[in-house]
Amino acid sequence: MKAYPQIDALLDQTENAxxxxxxxxxxxxxxxxxxxRAGDLxxxxxxxxxxxxxxxxxxxxEQSLHAARTLSRLHPNWVFAGITAAAAHGFDHPRFLHRQGLTITLPNHGSYRPHDKLNIIYSPYPRENAVLANGIHVTNPPRTLLDCGRTLEFIYSLPIFDDAAADGIEEKQILQECARTTLDCSRIFKLLRYTDAGSENGGESFARAVMIENGFAVPQLQVSFADSLTGKQFRVDFLWRTTDGRIIVGELDGTAKYVDPKMTDRRSIQETVQAEREREQALFRAGVTEIVRLTFDDAVQQKPLIAKLRCAGVPCVS
Incomplete structure (x- = not known):
C-alpha cells in the first residue's frame, strides 16, 4: 500500500483537535x-x-463529540441536539445512548435523507439560538433537556435532568422552553416533578428513576447521620422513613468502591470491607433499622433491585 505522508499529517492534526x-x-x-478497508482506520x-x-x-x-465536531465543520448550518447536545454540555447520562447515532434538529422534513447513524428532531430551532459547547453548535441547555426528555425513557432522562439541575439549570427555564414550542411536554412535567439536584451521580439518579417507575416511594438523598459513639458523620445514598417508625437506608455500591485507589484511599480490599462494616454499625447506632445494598447492575436488570427493596420493606406509593 502506498504511503501518503499527508494522510498521517491529517490524522495527527485531527486527533490533536x-x-x-x-x-x-x-x-x-x-x-x-x-x-x-485494510483495518488501520x-x-x-x-x-x-x-x-x-x-x-x-x-x-x-467522546466518539460522538469527535464525529460531531467534524460534521459541524462540514455542515455549518447544522445544530446538534438531544443526547449529542447533552454530551457537549457535559450532562451525566448513560453512555450506551450514543449507539443510536448523532442527533441534529431541522425545521422540517424537506428533501434531506439522513443515513442510519444520524437522527433528526424535526422541530424549528433558530440557528442563532444555538450555543457553542465543546466546539459544537448545539441547542441551549433547556432545549437540550426538552428534547432528551421527550425522546428518551424516564429512567435515562432523569440522570440528565438531575445533573443539569446541579449545574444551575432552573425549572422555570425548561418550562419557558416548553412554552416556546408546540411539542407535547407531558413527559417533561413528570421529569421536573422528580428532578433532584442532590443526586450525587448518574448511577444514583438512574437507580432512583427505576425505583420511581416501579412504584416505590421517592427516597431522600444524601442524608447525614451522626454516630452516637464517635460523633462521626455518615451520608447515605437513599433514605426512607416508614409510617411505623423504621428508617431504611439504600446504598448503591460499585466495584470501584473496592478496587479504585481514588475511592479506597489506597486501602486493601479487606480494609475497605472492614470500614464498610464499621460504617454500617455506626448507622445502626444512629437509628437506622435496615440497610439495603444495591448495585448498578441491580438497577439495570430492575428485578434484583425490586426484590431487595421489597424484602427490606421499602414503602410503595398507592
Whole structure:
C-alpha cells in the first residue's frame, strides 16, 4: 500500500483537535478509505475516519463529540441536539445512548435523507439560538433537556435532568422552553416533578428513576447521620422513613468502591470491607433499622433491585 505522508499529517492534526479526519481532496479521501478497508482506520460515519487504535480508546460520548465536531465543520448550518447536545454540555447520562447515532434538529422534513447513524428532531430551532459547547453548535441547555426528555425513557432522562439541575439549570427555564414550542411536554412535567439536584451521580439518579417507575416511594438523598459513639458523620445514598417508625437506608455500591485507589484511599480490599462494616454499625447506632445494598447492575436488570427493596420493606406509593 502506498504511503501518503499527508494522510498521517491529517490524522495527527485531527486527533490533536479531537475530530475525525476528512478531506476535500479526492486522493486523500480515497487513501483514507483504503486504509479503512485494510483495518488501520475506523470509519464512524461515511467520509469520516480515525486511527482504529485511537478511536477504540475513546468512550462513546467522546466518539460522538469527535464525529460531531467534524460534521459541524462540514455542515455549518447544522445544530446538534438531544443526547449529542447533552454530551457537549457535559450532562451525566448513560453512555450506551450514543449507539443510536448523532442527533441534529431541522425545521422540517424537506428533501434531506439522513443515513442510519444520524437522527433528526424535526422541530424549528433558530440557528442563532444555538450555543457553542465543546466546539459544537448545539441547542441551549433547556432545549437540550426538552428534547432528551421527550425522546428518551424516564429512567435515562432523569440522570440528565438531575445533573443539569446541579449545574444551575432552573425549572422555570425548561418550562419557558416548553412554552416556546408546540411539542407535547407531558413527559417533561413528570421529569421536573422528580428532578433532584442532590443526586450525587448518574448511577444514583438512574437507580432512583427505576425505583420511581416501579412504584416505590421517592427516597431522600444524601442524608447525614451522626454516630452516637464517635460523633462521626455518615451520608447515605437513599433514605426512607416508614409510617411505623423504621428508617431504611439504600446504598448503591460499585466495584470501584473496592478496587479504585481514588475511592479506597489506597486501602486493601479487606480494609475497605472492614470500614464498610464499621460504617454500617455506626448507622445502626444512629437509628437506622435496615440497610439495603444495591448495585448498578441491580438497577439495570430492575428485578434484583425490586426484590431487595421489597424484602427490606421499602414503602410503595398507592
Amino acid at each position: 479531537q475530530r475525525c479526519a476528512h478531506s476535500s481532496d479526492p486522493l486523500i479521501q480515497k487513501g483514507l478509505y483504503r486504509r479503512y 475506523a470509519r464512524p460515519y461515511p467520509g469520516l475516519f480515525a486511527r482504529a487504535e485511537y478511536w477504540n480508546q475513546l468512550n462513546e460520548p
